[in-house]
Amino acid sequence: MSFFTLLKNANIFSPANLGIQHILIAGAKIAAISPSVSAPIGCACTTVDLQGCILTPGFIDSHVHLIGGGGEGGFTTRTPELNLSQITAAGVTTVVGCLGADGLTRHVDSLLAKASSLEQEGISSFIYTGCYQLPPPTITGSICKDIVMIDKIIGIGEIAMSDHRSSQSTEDDYRKLAAEARISGLLSGKAGIIDLHLGDGSDGLKKLFAITSDNEIPKTQFLPTHVNRSSRLFEESLRWAEQGGFIDLTSDISPARNAPQSIKPSLAARIALDAGVPLSRITMSSDANGSTPLFDSGGNMIGTGIASQASLLEEIKDMIRTENINLYDAIQIVTTNVAKALKLWPNKGCITIGSDADFAVFDQDFNLVHVFAKGRQLRKDGEAIVFGTFE
Ligand code: ZN
Numbered sequence: 214m215s216f217f218t219l220l221k222n223a224n225i226f227s228p229a230n231l232g233i234q235h236i237l238i239a240g241a242k243i244a245a246i247s248p249s250v251s252a253p254i255g256c257a258c259t260t261v262d263l264q265g266c267i268l269t270p271g272f273i274d275s276h277v278h279l280i281g282g283g284g285e286g287g288f289t290t291r292t293p294e295l296n297l298s299q300i301t302a303a304g305v306t307t308v309v310g311c312l313g314a315d316g317l318t319r320h321v322d323s324l325l326a327k328a329s330s331l332e333q334e335g336i337s338s339f340i341y342t343g344c345y346q347l348p349p350p351t352i353t354g355s356i357c358k359d360i361v362m363i364d365k366i367i368g369i370g371e372i373a374m375s376d377h378r379s380s381q382s383t384e385d386d387y388r389k390l391a392a393e394a395r396i397s398g399l400l401s402g403k404a405g406i407i408d409l410h411l412g413d414g415s416d417g418l419k420k421l422f423a424i425t426s427d428n429e430i431p432k433t434q435f436l437p438t439h440v441n442r443s444s445r446l447f448e449e450s451l452r453w454a455e456q457g458g459f460i461d462l463t464s465d466i467s468p469a470r471n472a473p474q475s476i477k478p479s480l481a482a483r484i485a486l487d488a489g490v491p492l493s494r495i496t497m498s499s500d501a502n503g504s505t506p507l508f509d510s511g512g513n514m515i516g517t518g519i520a521s522q523a524s525l526l527e528e529i530k531d532m533i534r535t536e537n538i539n540l541y542d543a544i545q546i547v548t549t550n551v552a553k554a555l556k557l558w559p560n561k562g563c564i565t566i567g568s569d570a571d572f573a574v575f576d577q578d579f580n581l582v583h584v585f586a587k588g589r590q591l592r593k594d595g596e597a598i599v600f601g602t603f604e
Contacts, residue, residue, distance in 0.1 A: 376412020
């Protein structure tokens with residue numbers, strides 16, 4: 214593999230459309246973007262012609278169960294780990310891993326190890342410390358120390374609210390957690406984001422509105438997710454976004470995928486935009502490899518499935534093809550907006566000189582063709598060419 218790579222003739226969406234240009238990659242970084250840049254004289258350089266292709270920033274998936282999740286139906290319902298090629302198949306080049314309902318048999322330490330392995334295999338990875346319940350499990354014994362001292366830990370999550378699997382925490386509990394996330398983020402220069410799992414509970418976002426009503430902790434400290442799981446929750450989340458908060462759609466939660474009460478994510482994005490929610494407040498993540506349990510009205514688990522990362526790309530396609538959201542807007546929902554919410558921008562989520570060379574490349578019908586992460590090609594002509602160690 215040469216140190217330099219020249220991507221020629223790509224129609225670049227940075228996310229703004231830069232037209233047809235060449236990109237020179239040096240190592241893991243973008244060194245030049247221009248219609249005339251050429252390979253450095255005297256240096257080995259790999260050239261890839263992307264004539265007729267659309268090139269966007271690699272997608273950022275902010276909510277992934279990297280080591281699996283679930284277990285609500287007993288040990289046999291614990292879901293498996295993700296592999297590298299499953300991630301890149303969705304155009305994703307940056308993941309944020311989380312635990313979930315199970316903070317007992319799964320650990321933040323093993324999540325960190327898995328994230329580190331994906332980083333070595335070729336993509337970029339971060340994690341949240343904690344799990345559904347409070348007080349949260351950590352690596353160092355302190356949320357603050359985890360965020361400040363461990364590079365890959367950029368926040369807390371997924372913390373459950375309005376869910377029968379939560380620790381039924383009080384407003385005060387959530388408020389104190391938010392304070393710890395806030396100061397840890399400030400001290401470390403990270404987002405210190407609280408990735409907040411919203412369940413089916415009748416309280417919805419009530420506690421979130423309550424703990425931010427005095428505007429002391431900014432609403433942007435929180436990333437409430439799964440907001441499209443029901444019309445009732447989605448209506449509330451639109452109010453949250455109108456007041457300045459982020460809303461994170463879950464691409465795997467859809468009427469066609471085991472969630473009959475939910476709003477299809479691409480349609481939810483359309484509804485939010487029509488309601489006047491600023492595009493910059495909308496993000497989408499997959500919930501990949503989380504379990505998707507179904508409970509009856511008595512709280513008994515009556516079925517389960519596994520969330521798919523592929524849904525992220527499918528929903529972006531549906532935003533463009535079915536909901537008439539233009540490509541420039543649609544890709545921001547899984548690139549720029551996420552990078553800004555997680556304070557990874559401009560290193561991630563945009564195409565500019567000096568940022569990481571993470572790209573998803575599509576044909577004219579927005580089918581994924583190639584993926585580059587940190588300057589290295591991981592998928593070619595629709596197929597993975599780099600695999601995880603045990604794939
Ligand atoms: Zn969740």
